[in-house]
Amino acid sequence: MLNEIDAKDELGPVSIVILSDLHIGRNARALDLSPSECANGVIDNRFRNNFIDFIQNESISADYLMIAGDLTDSADPFEVELATEIVLEFMEVLNVSEERTIIVPGNHDRNWALMKFGDHEFWNSLTYAPFKLPGSLYDRLQVNSKGDLLDKPYFAVWESEKLIVVGYNSSQHCGPEEAVNYGILIDDDFREIKKLFEIADWPENALKIFLIHHHPKKYDYPVQFPLDFSDLQGVENLLIALHDYKFDFIVHGHVHQPRFSIDFGEITWPIGILSSGSFSIQLPFDWNGAINNQFHLLNVEGRMPDSGYAKGNLYSWRYTTHRRWEPSEKQHDGIPHLEPFGLYMQHNDLKLKFRDLLLKLKAGIVDLDEEDIIKSFPDIKYLRRSKFIEILQELELELGYSLHNKYNNGTLILLKGSD
Numbered sequence: 001m002l003n004e005i006d007a008k009d010e011l012g013p014v015s016i017v018i019l020s021d022l023h024i025g026r027n028a029r030a031l032d033l034s035p036s037e038c039a040n041g042v043i044d045n046r047f048r049n050n051f052i053d054f055i056q057n058e059s060i061s062a063d064y065l066m067i068a069g070d071l072t073d074s075a076d077p078f079e080v081e082l083a084t085e086i087v088l089e090f091m092e093v094l095n096v097s098e099e100r101t102i103i104v105p106g107n108h109d110r111n112w113a114l115m116k117f118g119d120h121e122f123w124n125s126l127t128y129a130p131f132k133l134p135g136s137l138y139d140r141l142q143v144n145s146k147g148d149l150l151d152k153p154y155f156a157v158w159e160s161e162k163l164i165v166v167g168y169n170s171s172q173h174c175g176p177e178e179a180v181n182y183g184i185l186i187d188d189d190f191r192e193i194k195k196l197f198e199i200a201d202w203p204e205n206a207l208k209i210f211l212i213h214h215h216p217k218k219y220d221y222p223v224q225f226p227l228d229f230s231d232l233q234g235v236e237n238l239l240i241a242l243h244d245y246k247f248d249f250i251v252h253g254h255v256h257q258p259r260f261s262i263d264f265g266e267i268t269w270p271i272g273i274l275s276s277g278s279f280s281i282q283l284p285f286d287w288n289g290a291i292n293n294q295f296h297l298l299n300v301e302g303r304m305p306d307s308g309y310a311k312g313n314l315y316s317w318r319y320t321t322h323r324r325w326e327p328s329e330k331q332h333d334g335i336p337h338l339e340p341f342g343l344y345m346q347h348n349d350l351k352l353k354f355r356d357l358l359l360k361l362k363a364g365i366v367d368l369d370e371e372d373i374i375k376s377f378p379d380i381k382y383l384r385r386s387k388f389i390e391i392l393q394e395l396e397l398e399l400g401y402s403l404h405n406k407y408n409n410g411t412l413i414l415l416k417g418s419d
C-alpha cells in the first residue's frame with residue numbers, strides 16, 4: 001500500500017474530510033441518526049440527506065475520510081449496524097474508498113450496559129462485540145491498517161500514498177469502575193508506539209497524523225461546570241515523541257467543541273491540533289450560541305519550501321436546525337470557517353516584516369487590499385487570519401491607513417489616510 005515517495009519529492013495536495021462524535025443512537029440530534037426514537041425528542045429527520053445535499057451542492061470531495069471516535073452512542077448492535085450504513089453512504093458521496101477511510105473508537109463505542117451482566121473480564125471480552133461482527137465498519141476497515149485498535153497494543157497504522165496515520169484507542173484502558181471516561185495512553189502501549197516511530201521507514205515528506213479520541217490538551221467549556229476531567233492521560237511523552245518524529249497534525253474528538261491550535265512543544269516542530277467537535281450529537285442547550293455541530297475539510301497543499309511545515313487551509317462548517325450547513329464562525333463555533341496553516345513567525349518578527357512590506361507598498365498613501373500584500377509576500381496565505389488582522393491593526397496608526405472588513409470574512413482593505 002505504501003507508495004514510493006522519494007524523500008526529495010514534494011508532498012503535493014492531500015485532502016481529508018474529518019468527522020467526530022456522531023453518537024448514532026439515542027443522543028444524536030436527528031431521528032434518521034437513531035435506530036429507535038431519540039430520547040431527547042428531536043424532530044429533525046433529514047440530517048443525513050441535508051449533509052449529502054450540502055456535500056453535493058458545494059462539490060466537496062476528499063482523498064480521505066477520518067472519524068475520531070464515538071461513532072455510536074452506546075455500542076448497541078443496532079447502532080453499529082446503522083452507523084455502518086451511514087458511514088458507507090457518506091463515503092460514497094465523498095467518493096472515498098474503504099482503503100482511505102480511517103476510524104478510531106471512542107468511549108461511547110464500548111458497550112457499558114454489558115457490565116451489569118458479569119465481571120470486568122466478561123465485560124472486557126464483549127464490550128466491542130458488535131464492532132467485530134463480519135460486515136460491520138471496523139471489520140471492513142481494519143484490514144487496511146497494520147495493527148488492530150481493539151487488540152494489544154491498541155494502535156494501528158495506515159500507510160497510503162502521501163499520508164501516514166497512526167491511530168490509538170484511548171478508551172481501552174478506562175474501565176467501568178471509573179467515574180469519568182477519561183482517555184489514557186498507557187506506558188506499555190506507548191513503548192510499542194515509540195518502537196514503531198524508531199523503525200518506521202516512512203517517506204520523509206509524507207503527511208503524518210496522529211488520530212485519537214480523547215483530547216491531548218485542556219479546553220474551557222462555554223459553561224464551566226460540570227468540570228471536565230476526561231482529557232487524555234499520559235500525554236506529555238506522547239507530545240514529545242510526536243514533535244520529535246515531526247507529526248504534522250493531531251486530530252481528536254471527545255470534547256465536542258471545535259478548536260484549531262498550533263503546538264510548538266519546546267519550540268521544535270509545529271503540530272496542528274484539531275479538536276473536531278461533534279458532527280451530530282444533541283449538544284447541551286446551555287451551549288446554544290457558543291458551539292454547534294461541525295465537520296471539517298483539511299486541505300494540505302504541500303510543504304513550505306524552507307521550513308518543511310505542512311501548508312494549506314482548514315475549512316469548517318456548522319449545522320443549525322434552521323439554516324442547516326453553513327460556514328462556521330469563531331465566535332459561535334470556537335473555530336472560524338477558514339484557518340490557514342504553515343507560516344509561523346514570532347509576533348515581533350512578523351510585525352517588522354509587515355512594516356517593511358507595507359512601507360514599500362505605500363500603505364497610508366495609496367489604497368491597498370490584501371491581494372496587493374499577498375502578491376508581495378505569497379506565504380502570507382498560510383498565516384492565521386487572526387494574526388494577519390492583529391498585525392495590520394497594530395500598524396494602522398503608525399502607517400496612517402484605515403483597516404476595513406476586519407470583522408467579517410471579506411477581503412481586508414487598507415484605505416489611505418486623509419490628506
Ligand SMILES: [Fe+2]
Pocket residue numbers: 021023070106108254255256
Ligand atoms: Fe462524544
